[in-house]
Amino acid sequence: MTGKGNVKINVWINEERLDALRKAGLDRLAKEEFAGMMLLEVTCTEEQKDKLLEQYPTAKYDSSTTHSIELLPREVKDKIFETSLQLRSTGPEVIENMLSRGGGK
Amino acid sequence: MTSYVGHNGKTIVDRVEADGREGRLGGMLTIPVRREIAHEIISLSYGFFTPLEGFMNREQVESTLNEMELPDGTLWSIPIVFDLAPEKISEYGLRSGDEVLLEYDGSPIARFSMDDIFDYNTDEMSEKTYGTKDLKHPGVKRTHSYQGKFIGGKVTLVNEPKFNPPYDRFWMTPKQHIDAFRKKKWKHIVAHQTRNVPHTGHEALMKQAWFAANEDMPVDQIRTGILVNAIIGEKRVGDYIDESILLTQDALRQYGYFREDVHMVTFTLWDMRYAGPREAIFHAILRTNLGCTHHMFGRDHAGVGNFYRPYDAQDLLKQYREKLSIKPVFLMENWYCPECAEVTNASVCGHEKKAQNFSGTLLRSILTDGVKPTKKVMRPEVFDVVMKSASDYGVGSPFVTEKYLASRRPIFNLRKMEVQKA
Ligand SMILES: [Zn+2]
Numbered sequence: 001m002t003g004k005g006n007v008k009i010n011v012w013i014n015e016e017r018l019d020a021l022r023k024a025g026l027d028r029l030a031k032e033e034f035a036g037m038m039l040l041e042v043t044c045t046e047e048q049k050d051k052l053l054e055q056y057p058t059a060k061y062d063s064s065t066t067h068s069i070e071l072l073p074r075e076v077k078d079k080i081f082e083t084s085l086q087l088r089s090t091g092p093e094v095i096e097n098m099l100s101r102g103g104g105k
Numbered sequence: 106m107t108s109y110v111g112h113n114g115k116t117i118v119d120r121v122e123a124d125g126r127e128g129r130l131g132g133m134l135t136i137p138v139r140r141e142i143a144h145e146i147i148s149l150s151y152g153f154f155t156p157l158e159g160f161m162n163r164e165q166v167e168s169t170l171n172e173m174e175l176p177d178g179t180l181w182s183i184p185i186v187f188d189l190a191p192e193k194i195s196e197y198g199l200r201s202g203d204e205v206l207l208e209y210d211g212s213p214i215a216r217f218s219m220d221d222i223f224d225y226n227t228d229e230m231s232e233k234t235y236g237t238k239d240l241k242h243p244g245v246k247r248t249h250s251y252q253g254k255f256i257g258g259k260v261t262l263v264n265e266p267k268f269n270p271p272y273d274r275f276w277m278t279p280k281q282h283i284d285a286f287r288k289k290k291w292k293h294i295v296a297h298q299t300r301n302v303p304h305t306g307h308e309a310l311m312k313q314a315w316f317a318a319n320e321d322m323p324v325d326q327i328r329t330g331i332l333v334n335a336i337i338g339e340k341r342v343g344d345y346i347d348e349s350i351l352l353t354q355d356a357l358r359q360y361g362y363f364r365e366d367v368h369m370v371t372f373t374l375w376d377m378r379y380a381g382p383r384e385a386i387f388h389a390i391l392r393t394n395l396g397c398t399h400h401m402f403g404r405d406h407a408g409v410g411n412f413y414r415p416y417d418a419q420d421l422l423k424q425y426r427e428k429l430s431i432k433p434v435f436l437m438e439n440w441y442c443p444e445c446a447e448v449t450n451a452s453v454c455g456h457e458k459k460a461q462n463f464s465g466t467l468l469r470s471i472l473t474d475g476v477k478p479t480k481k482v483m484r485p486e487v488f489d490v491v492m493k494s495a496s497d498y499g500v501g502s503p504f505v506t507e508k509y510l511a512s513r514r515p516i517f518n519l520r521k522m523e524v525q526k527a
Binding site for chain 1: 305461470473476478480481482
């Protein structure tokens with residue numbers, strides 16, 4: 001499974017994370033957002049979104065404006081970033097891999 | 106004798122009875138009060154609201170709302186009222202002229218000499234204070250939750266609060282503020298109102314305000330200080346937790362972003378009314394009573410939602426400039442400019458189109474993810490302190506959650522007293 005999902009998860013990238021992205025050759029995917037803080041957009045499918053929302057009830061999906069999942073627990077966001085580095089990808093396989101390993105738990 | 110002068114040249118109110126006089130309280134009728142009222146009793150008694158000596162009577166409320174002044178002509182903008190349900194008033198058999206003992210959290214807190222029991226239309230109170238009757242406004246909502254009747258009268262604190270860590274390090278009465286400024290030999294003191302963990306935009310505002318407040322005083326000997334005075338009181342889910350605000354503001358000085366001799370952090374017990382322009386006037390009065398000579402007002406001071414325009418508060422302050430006993434320092438917002446490569450002010454940077462605005466939502470999102478921001482956004486030590494305070498006091502989050510509200514440690518405790526009940 002490669003390519004892009006419809007649902008976005010934004011991961012904050014600081015200098016430290018940008019270094020790690022550089023090593024994985026993914027740094028060009030991070031976009032400057034504010035005063036040196038960057039965002040990495042990881043995407044997932046509708047089905048994966050539903051699974052994430054079910055597992056993490058505090059999270060919310062913004063269906064009207066940003067089409068992104070917000071308020072995922074910090075540990076889950078960390079895990080998404082690590083998995084993205086490992087797989088050198090920002091596509092749905094990141095969430096697929098994470099969910100198959102029992103989510104962010 | 107040392108003099109303590111506050112708003113409109115009035116002597117700082119001090120209605121605090123020394124310990125060990127509880128014998129005198131025996132046999133008084135006791136009425137329990139809620140947190141909001143308890144906080145205002147404390148603020149009134151120590152003189153934060155000078156010249157008010159107690160809760161407002163009808164005449165004071167009327168002139169505040171209609172004339173923006175107390176009956177003697179002193180500038181005043183926000184009603185400070187004690188409310189009680191009519192059934193309670195009959196149940197207790199309260200009459201004007203009675204003195205009762207107010208109790209909070211199971212301990213006596215103050216004597217209350219009631220001199221006026223009155224009705225007031227809360228729609229009118231809302232509209233005149235907040236410029237709206239919309240219940241979505243948190244101040245309007247608060248006004249509408251008042252319990253039907255109001256009681257005016259002087260209060261006298263009979264039990265001084267003992268503040269718990271970390272609040273104890275930051276608590277000072279108005280007189281203690283004035284004493285502290287004298288000891289530091291500060292001639293000009295500029296107040297910075299805050300409910301925030303400071304990002305670099307806030308820090309730059311405070312620095313800009315320092316230069317404005319120093320005016321024509323020499324700089325070889327520093328005689329100007331910044332008082333960061335946090336508002337501690339009612340919290341809404343999503344606000345920064347009080348502990349994070351105080352500890353991070355203090356960290357700016359501890360880690361050298363402000364010199365030891367120009368910066369100090371304290372707090373005032375006050376529930377934000379989000380009254381925008383009228384609240385700005387109130388903040389000016391409050392900080393005059395702490396001994397400040399200047400007060401910083403930025404964009405959308407004490408506003409909420411879209412109820413006020415960004416510079417409404419500054420406009421009202423200009424209108425009442427003559428009646429203020431403190432000089433307002435007006436500032437526009439700071440932004441990050443990639444061209445200037447710095448945090449700079451909208452009043453001076455000419456790259457408006459490229460400016461990146463600080464936003465609460467953005468900072469919240471960064472801190473929720475716990476990703477250390479770049480130095481241009483937030484000082485690394487401030488980030489470390491905010492994360493530590495989140496785990497020490499905020500059940501893991503620097504933002505107020507239902508869980509924090511249910512389990513937070515009290516800000517202060519009152520001494521248990523053995524008082525013979527009526
Ligand atoms: Zn610029």
